Each structure stands twice: as structure tokens, then as C-alpha cells.
Amino acid sequence: MSRTFLIVALLSATVSLVGFRGDVTQLSDQQIEAAILQRLAMDGRLVDAKSITVKVEQGAVTLGGTVMNLDDKLLAEEIVSGTMVGIRSLKNEITVVRPSTKDDDIRKAVEAALRSVPALHESKLNKIAVLVHEGDVVLKGTVEKPLHSRVAQRAAEAVRGVVSVANLLKVVGKPRPDHAIEKDVVAYLQWAPYADLDRIEYKVEDGVVKLKGTVQHLADKYALANDIEKIQGVTGVDVSQVVVTKVQQKG
Known part of the structure; x- marks a missing residue:
């Protein structure tokens, strides 16, 4: 999750192309799948976006297919997690083809x-x-x-x-005290544009920051982890208890 997350303005696309109109909480699985496939095809950094498959079930997205290198697999996950709305969860099952390189x-x-x-x-x-x-x-x-x-x-x-x-x-370097890390985590959460401090609980144990609470979109959840892992002394970020609230609903 090292690349900068860009929130793409897909909401203005036509219904026939992407289907992102009206209340984003009313998106169907088919609309999300079509939007993800288009989003992957739009990104010129992916060598072969057509080899990646997308499956959506009640807002839970699974990426499959094959790519030629690990960087593309991770990039595809970052693109989807950081730019799409309506997603409840994301699983990356893309297979990296074994190389011919020695x-x-x-x-x-x-x-x-x-x-x-x-x-x-x-x-x-x-x-x-x-x-x-x-x-x-x-x-x-x-x-x-x-x-x-x-x-x-x-x-x-x-x-x-x-x-x-x-x-x-x-x-092997001297670890930073948890209380010092926690102080920086609080300062970050106070100003983060995609997190409400009143909706996020935090705890630091042996350098691992554990978050619990709610965010509106999956992109917010990934951005939280991406930003907090850069705080000095942080050895890991656990966002497994952070719940995405703004997902699509069955019509």
C-alpha cells in the first residue's frame, strides 16, 4: 500500500458504462463489477488488465486471474481498494505466473x-x-x-x-515506546480527512497499532493503514476490526 490513493470521480459515468448514479449505497454487484473492470483497464501501469477477473457478491470483491509479476498483483489491489465505492471487503486471489528468469x-x-x-x-x-x-x-x-x-x-x-x-x-534498533506512538496516532486521527476520532478506537501494543470502529468506504480503511504505518516506531497496523459502513444494499 505504498502508492498514493487517488479517489477517481466515477460517479459521473453513464449508467450503461459504469452504473454509478444516484445513491452509492444502492449499487448492484453487477454495477460494481463493471466499474472495477473499467477502472483496471483505465490504468496504464497494469501490463495486462484483461487477464484479471472480478467477482462481486453482496459487495464482497474477489480479484482473480493471472499477472506476470507481483507488482501488478499488488497494484491491482491498491487500485480497487483506493478508488472504488460500494465495496464491503476485498480479497486478492490473483496468481503470479512463475518466471522464466533464472x-x-x-x-x-x-x-x-x-x-x-x-x-x-x-x-x-x-x-x-x-x-x-x-x-x-x-x-x-x-x-x-x-x-x-x-x-x-x-x-x-x-x-x-x-x-x-x-x-x-x-x-534490532531500540524500539519506540508505545505511549509515544499512541500520541502520534491520536494526532493523526484528529486531522485525518477520512476518519472520525469519535468513531475509531485505538490501542498500541509492542509497536502494533490496533484500530476498531467504522469508516464510510473501504478506501478509507486502506488509507488509514497506509498512513499510520509510516509513523515512527510502528511495526504493524491491524484494521481487521474497522467496519465499512457505506456499502451497496440489495434493491
């Missing part, structure tokens, strides 16, 4: 990608080893900050030929 070449490409990330040069504690088997990448070693672990994973995910990334990096 594992050794993928490993070298991942190592080069890690060397290109300025944040990973901040500390001598950042010692990352890369293992590859049939396109599956494992990151092992140590990093100073949770941020370093996240940027290393994202750098590896963006390399062509990578099918999956297992992040086994251990954070």
Missing part, C-alpha cells in the same frame, strides 16, 4: 533494488541477505527500524520475476 538473476536484481533505496543506507545495522527459489524471495538479516523492513520488502516486490516476498528481517 533465480540467480532475480536475486541480483533484488539486491540491486535494495542498494538503490536511500533509507537502507542510514544504518550499519541494515544487513539484508536475499534468497530466491522459483521466483519466491526471502529477505533475511537485520534492520534498524520497522521502516527499513517495509521499504526493503516493497523494493523486492517491485522487481520483475518476483512471485512472492517473505520478509524475515529482524528489527
Whole structure:
């Protein structure tokens, strides 16, 4: 969830094309499916949007099909979660095709990608080893900050030929106290445009921020996690207890 979320103005599209007119809580599954397929086809970053399938059942969306690289799989999820209305939940079951590229070449490409990330040069504690088997990448070693672990994973995910990334990096720097993290979380929630502090409960345990409450759209839920994970010292964000309220209803 590293890319900026853009809320696309699909509400002005014609009924025959996308079906987003009137009260967005009255969208049918067919309208949402058609809108998602169009949204994926519109994005020039996806190599082959036509290979991605979409299934919608009572607002629950499942992405399927195949893509040639992990970056496209993650990008498709970000596009849907960050730009669509009427969605209750999203499951990404897209399959990444196993690469013809040799594992050794993928490993070298991942190592080069890690060397290109300025944040990973901040500390001598950042010692990352890369293992590859049939396109599956494992990151092992140590990093100073949770941020370093996240940027290393994202750098590896963006390399062509990578099918999956297992992040086994251990954070060895001094952890930030939970109460200090919580203070920043509160400050963030007070000004976040897509979250009401009165509707969101928060708790920080060992660097993991746990949120509970309601937001209007699935995009809001993803944006919350995306923003809060950038707070210094945060090791993870749990939004599993955040409920989306503005979903389509059966007519």
C-alpha cells in the first residue's frame, strides 16, 4: 500500500458504462463489477488488465486471474481498494505466473533494488541477505527500524520475476515506546480527512497499532493503514476490526 490513493470521480459515468448514479449505497454487484473492470483497464501501469477477473457478491470483491509479476498483483489491489465505492471487503486471489528468469538473476536484481533505496543506507545495522527459489524471495538479516523492513520488502516486490516476498528481517534498533506512538496516532486521527476520532478506537501494543470502529468506504480503511504505518516506531497496523459502513444494499 505504498502508492498514493487517488479517489477517481466515477460517479459521473453513464449508467450503461459504469452504473454509478444516484445513491452509492444502492449499487448492484453487477454495477460494481463493471466499474472495477473499467477502472483496471483505465490504468496504464497494469501490463495486462484483461487477464484479471472480478467477482462481486453482496459487495464482497474477489480479484482473480493471472499477472506476470507481483507488482501488478499488488497494484491491482491498491487500485480497487483506493478508488472504488460500494465495496464491503476485498480479497486478492490473483496468481503470479512463475518466471522464466533464472533465480540467480532475480536475486541480483533484488539486491540491486535494495542498494538503490536511500533509507537502507542510514544504518550499519541494515544487513539484508536475499534468497530466491522459483521466483519466491526471502529477505533475511537485520534492520534498524520497522521502516527499513517495509521499504526493503516493497523494493523486492517491485522487481520483475518476483512471485512472492517473505520478509524475515529482524528489527534490532531500540524500539519506540508505545505511549509515544499512541500520541502520534491520536494526532493523526484528529486531522485525518477520512476518519472520525469519535468513531475509531485505538490501542498500541509492542509497536502494533490496533484500530476498531467504522469508516464510510473501504478506501478509507486502506488509507488509514497506509498512513499510520509510516509513523515512527510502528511495526504493524491491524484494521481487521474497522467496519465499512457505506456499502451497496440489495434493491
